[in-house]
Structures are given as structure tokens and as C-alpha cells.
Amino acid sequence: xLELTFDPDARTLYAYFTPIDEGEDSDQAEFPxxxxxxxxxQIVAFHVEIGKDLPVTALRDxxxxxxxxLDHDDTVLRLTFSQETPDTHVDLPYQAIIDRDxxxxxxxxxxxxxxxxxxxxxxxxxxxxIVEVFGSDEEGTEGAAVFATEVTSDAGAREDEVEHDEVAAxxxxxxxxxxxxxxxxxxxxxxxxxxxxxxxxxxxxxIVSPKPQTTRIVVRGILNRPQAQIVFVDTPGLHKPQSQxxxxxxxAARRSIPDADVICFVVDATEPPTSQDRIIAESIKKAHKPxxxxxxxxxxxxxVDLYLQAFxxxxxxxxxxxxxxxEAEGIEGLLEEIIQRLPMGPRLFPEDQQTDxxxxxxxxxxxxxxxxxxxxxxxxxxxAVEVEEWEERGERLYIRATVNVERDGHKGIIIGDRGQMxxxxxxxxxxxxxxxxxxxxxLDLWVKVRKDWxxxxxxxxxxxxxxxxxxS
Ligand code: GDP
Ligand code: MG
Numbered sequence: 001x002l003e004l005t006f007d008p009d010a011r012t013l014y015a016y017f018t019p020i021d022e023g024e025d026s027d028q029a030e031f032p033x034x035x036x037x038x039x040x041x042q043i044v045a046f047h048v049e050i051g052k053d054l055p056v057t058a059l060r061d062x063x064x065x066x067x068x069x070l071d072h073d074d075t076v077l078r079l080t081f082s083q084e085t086p087d088t089h090v091d092l093p094y095q096a097i098i099d100r101d102x103x104x105x106x107x108x109x110x111x112x113x114x115x116x117x118x119x120x121x122x123x124x125x126x127x128x129x130i131v132e133v134f135g136s137d138e139e140g141t142e143g144a145a146v147f148a149t150e151v152t153s154d155a156g157a158r159e160d161e162v163e164h165d166e167v168a169a170x171x172x173x174x175x176x177x178x179x180x181x182x183x184x185x186x187x188x189x190x191x192x193x194x195x196x197x198x199x200x201x202x203x204x205x206x207i208v209s210p211k212p213q214t215t216r217i218v219v220r221g222i223l224n225r226p227q228a229q230i231v232f233v234d235t236p237g238l239h240k241p242q243s244q245x246x247x248x249x250x251x252a253a254r255r256s257i258p259d260a261d262v263i264c265f266v267v268d269a270t271e272p273p274t275s276q277d278r279i280i281a282e283s284i285k286k287a288h289k290p291x292x293x294x295x296x297x298x299x300x301x302x303x304v305d306l307y308l309q310a311f312x313x314x315x316x317x318x319x320x321x322x323x324x325x326x327e328a329e330g331i332e333g334l335l336e337e338i339i340q341r342l343p344m345g346p347r348l349f350p351e352d353q354q355t356d357x358x359x360x361x362x363x364x365x366x367x368x369x370x371x372x373x374x375x376x377x378x379x380x381x382x383x384a385v386e387v388e389e390w391e392e393r394g395e396r397l398y399i400r401a402t403v404n405v406e407r408d409g410h411k412g413i414i415i416g417d418r419g420q421m422x423x424x425x426x427x428x429x430x431x432x433x434x435x436x437x438x439x440x441x442x443l444d445l446w447v448k449v450r451k452d453w454x455x456x457x458x459x460x461x462x463x464x465x466x467x468x469x470x471x472s
Contacts, residue, residue, distance in 0.1 A: 002065040002079065005132040008120050011113040015079060017068070018061040018107055026102045029053065030095035031077075035117075036086035042124040045080040046111060047071075047089075048096045058104045067129070079109075082125035083361060090117065125358065131348065179228040181261030181342040185294075186284060188276040191268045192296040196325035197221050197232055200335070222349050228339045229347045233260065262290050262341045264334070269295035269322065272307045273314060281314040290341040293317040294334060299324040360387045363433050367401050367445070370429040374421065375413055383410075393442065399433070400444040411447050422447065 003016045033048035052075065059077070062068045071078050093114040099107045113119035123130070185193040201221050223230040263284055267277055284291055293311055298304050304322050312320060321337060323330035364385040371383050389400035405411050415422045422445055430443040 002067045002129055003131045004129045006130050011119050013111045016108045020107050024101050025099035025107050027100045029098045033092045033096045034089045036089050038084040039087040043122045043126055044082045044084045044086045045078055048077040050077050051075050058106050062106050175346050177344045179339045179342040180345045180347055182231045182233055183262045183338055184233045184260035185264050185266055187266035191266045192325040193266050199325050199328045199331050224351045260289055262338050264292050264294045266294045266296055267311055268297055269301040269304055270297050273310050291317050292337055293320040295322045296325050298322045299327050363387050366432050367429045370425045371403055374425050396440045396442045398442045402446045402448050404448050404450045408449055411449050414447050
């Protein structure tokens with residue numbers, strides 16, 4: 001993940017592409033650009049017009065981050081922090097500054113806002129990425145008032161909270177050193193990666209479905225223990241691409257491996273290894289990271305050790321752990337093994353934060369899960385959900401969401417006979433959304449047909465998936 005620091009006094013945001021040593025930045029280049037804002041005026045993305053002055057090779061560190069991509073013939077560098085559709089843009093008052101080392105490699109980028117822009121009030125989507133705030137220990141100063149913690153344990157996350165919170169607490173990240181790092185759950189579709197993640201968190205963080213390839217967004221669950229902070233990255237299964245969206249998923253999964261401190265190679269212990277398992281094992285080994293082989297579904301495996309040797313021989317792995325994600329068996333033991341292999345350092349996130357998906361993204365994921373669960377095979381993966389409206393209406397929170405499908409036939413199935421199916425989906429989704437947000441919700445569901453969005457790059461872009469950012 002891209003790490004940002006914020007200096008409220010200087011109205012400056014700095015994004016690190018890579019850790020920088022003192023004096024390593026030997027030269028700076030300046031480029032015009034813009035802030036992209038959502039309807040509420042919150043920063044969704046930055047665009048920097050680098051033109052032809054920065055070769056793609058100089059951006060190799062930058063492009064390892066999922067937030068960073070190149071656009072328009074590699075002439076626009078984009079940093080995107082939310083899947084919200086931008087509503088307006090504001091030109092950068094000062095040019096964005098890219099720091100480079102002696103070889104020309106881009107190390108990071110600096111954005112400076114002017115006074116009128118009030119950048120401190122527009123950091124809602126950036127907040128999960130902000131690791132340091134200069135001067136934030138001076139409580140009650142203007143800079144410290146920015147950080148309304150978005151996903152808090154009391155779950156009443158309100159869209160307008162940022163405006164109403166006069167003095168919000170600064171992020172509570174102590175300097176204490178604990179075991180901390182990123183853990184990638186890697187494995188082919190359907191082995192139980194999402195189920196495992198959910199077993200650690202109780203609440204639904206990542207979509208789980210009996211159909212393969214349903215996890216599209218790389219979700220991070222953040223697990224806090226007294227002496228550890230474990231940040232899980234739930235990768236979409238590695239698989240052979242069939243459409244552009246498929247390629248995106250394969251790339252996203254590959255990309256999460258190099259960032260990880262520990263890799264859990266998750267396999268289904270009820271079946272012998274397949275060629276997919278072997279391909280994944282090979283890409284994991286290339287990363288040279290501590291890897292734990294996780295044999296899942298032992299609750300239904302007749303002989304756990306039947307295929308153990310075959311999976312072991314695909315290694316070497318640091319160790320093997322057998323679990324049942326579904327029954328939450330063996331998962332604490334696995335966690336201990338993971339923690340032992342993490343480096344020491346200060347926590348990456350405040351202790352009360354569980355996910356860096358925004359409430360809107362979580363709601364969209366819940367709706368999509370209910371659609372997939374209720375429609376069985378007829379509506380395969382051509383479903384994308386967008387939350388389009390989120391508004392206080394008296395007691396209730398009004399949420400309008402659109403289910404986008406590829407074919408007229410799918411629309412019919414989701415709506416069902418006299419709207420019965422949509423009602424059922426809506427009721428199931430609303431139940432979980434209310435549990436997630438801890439308050440009554442009015443869920444207004446719509447179904448729209450967007451033909452072949454999965455292979456249409458402009459539609460993919462519209463939905464927040466960007467092929468190019470991963471390919472470049
Ligand atoms: P992913 O594609 O790897 O994320 O897999 P999911 O977590 O979506 O799980 C795929 C299917 O396997 C779902 O039907 C799960 O209920 C099921 N599953 C996952 N873990 C277990 C387990 O430990 N035991 C059993 N019996 N089923 C499991
Ligand atoms: Mg999954």
C-alpha cells in the first residue's frame with residue numbers, strides 16, 4: 001500500500017513509492033496535475049501529467065502500489081484512493097514534485113495545496129493510507145482535527161461525519177514495536193481464502209461464495225493483538241485469464257505476493273494438487289518470502305495426510321498447518337506461526353481499524369454476495385455493484401445501490417417473478433448492512449444492464465478496475 005504523510009501546516013501530502021534514506025533523493029522534477037474530488041469534495045485521486053519526461057522504468061517502485069497507475073499513453077500518473085466516481089477536479093495550485101534518486105528512479109511525490117482548498121477537510125479516502133501526521137501530537141490544533149476515524153468499532157460510520165466532527169482524535173498509533181506486517185493468502189479459487197479471513201474477523205470483510213472467482217477487490221483485514229498487528233491481503237485466486245477482468249485478477253494476485261512479509265499458500269486438503277496449485281507454488285517460491293502451507297477443509301478431508309506429501313514436495317515450505325476455516329479450527333495456531341515470522345515495527349494502522357475498505361465498498365460487496373448466493377449458476381460473475389447514494393433520512397440511512405449485469409436475461413433473473421428475487425436479495429443484504437453499520441437502513445436496489453462490461457476497457461475503468469495500471 002502506498003504510504004502517505006501529511007503536514008497540515010505546510011498543507012503538504014507526501015506519497016512514498018519506496019522507503020527513502022536520508023540524502024537518497026538527489027533531484028526533483030515538477031509536473032502539473034489535479035485533485036479529483038467526489039460529490040462531497042473529498043479527494044478521490046490525484047492526476048499528474050508527467051508527459052514523456054518520466055520513463056516507465058523510472059516508475060517501477062511507484063507502479064508496484066495498487067493505488068498507482070499510468071493512463072493516456074503513459075503520460076498521466078494517477079494515484080487513486082477510492083472507487084468513488086470523481087465528480088469534479090481542481091487543478092493543483094503548485095506543481096507536483098517527484099523526488100528521484102541518482103539513477104532517475106522515482107522515490108515519491110509531493111502535493112501542496114493552497115489555503116483556500118482546505119486540504120485537511122478532504123482526506124476522508126486518504127486517511128487509511130496516512131502513516132504520519134506532522135504535529136498531530138498537539139491536540140486541538142487545526143491539523144489534528146482532521147482525522148475522524150472512518151471505520152470505528154461503534155460502526156456508526158456516517159458519510160457526513162467528517163464535517164460534523166469538530167475535534168476528532170488523531171490516529172492512535174503508538175511507537176511501540178510489535179510484530180507487524182502484510183500476510184498474503186494465496187491459492188487457487190475456492191480453497192477457502194475468504195472463509196479463512198472471515199474466520200479471524202467474525203464480521204464479513206471479504207465476499208465468500210460457493211462459486212470460484214468471486215473475490216475481486218483485494219481486501220485487507222487488520223488484526224490487532226497485544227503484541228502484533230497482522231494485515232491480511234485476500235488475493236483473488238490465481239487462474240488463467242479468460243477476459244480482461246480475469247487478467248486484472250491474476251495480476252492483482254501476483255502483485256500482492258512481493259509486498260507480503262509472510263505468504264500463506266492455501267490449498268484444499270480434500271483433493272490432490274492440480275496444475276493450478278503448481279503454477280501458484282512456482283510464483284510463490286520466486287518471491288523468497290517465508291511461506292506456510294495451509295491445508296484447509298480438514299473437517300471434510302477423510303485422510304488429512306493423503307495429499308500432504310504431494311503438497312509438501314511442491315515446496316520447500318517453512319511449515320505446514322492443517323486448518324478448517326469453516327469450523328475455525330487450527331486458526332489460532334496458524335496465527336501464532338504467522339506472527340513469529342513477522343518483522344518488528346510500529347503498527348501500520350490505528351488499533352481500532354479493521355479494514356481499509358470504506359463502508360460504501362463493504363456495502364457493495366455485501367449486496368454482490370447476496371446476488372451471487374441467491375442466483376446460483378444462472379448469473380455467473382458478470383455482476384458489479386455500485387453504491388450511488390448514501391444519505392441521512394431521519395432515523396434511517398438511505399442507500400441506493402445498482403446491480404450491474406451483462407445481459408437482459410440476468411436482469412430478469414435478479415428481479416425475479418414479480419420482483420420476488422430482488423426483494424429477497426435486498427432483505428438479506430439489508431440485514432447484514434444493518435449489522436455492519438449498527439443502524440437502520442433503507443436499501444434501494446436497482447438492476448441495470450451494461451452489456452459485456454467485463455471485456456470493455458471503458459466499462460472496467462468506470463467500475464474502478466483498471467487493467468492498464470497493472471500491466472504497465
Ligand atoms: P476462496 O475462493 O479461496 O476465497 O474460497 P471461499 O472462501 O470463497 O470458499 C469456497 C468454498 O469452500 C465455500 O463454499 C466455503 O464455504 C468452502 N470452505 C471454505 N473453507 C472450508 C472448510 O474449512 N471446510 C469446508 N468444509 N468448506 C470450506
Ligand atoms: Mg475468495
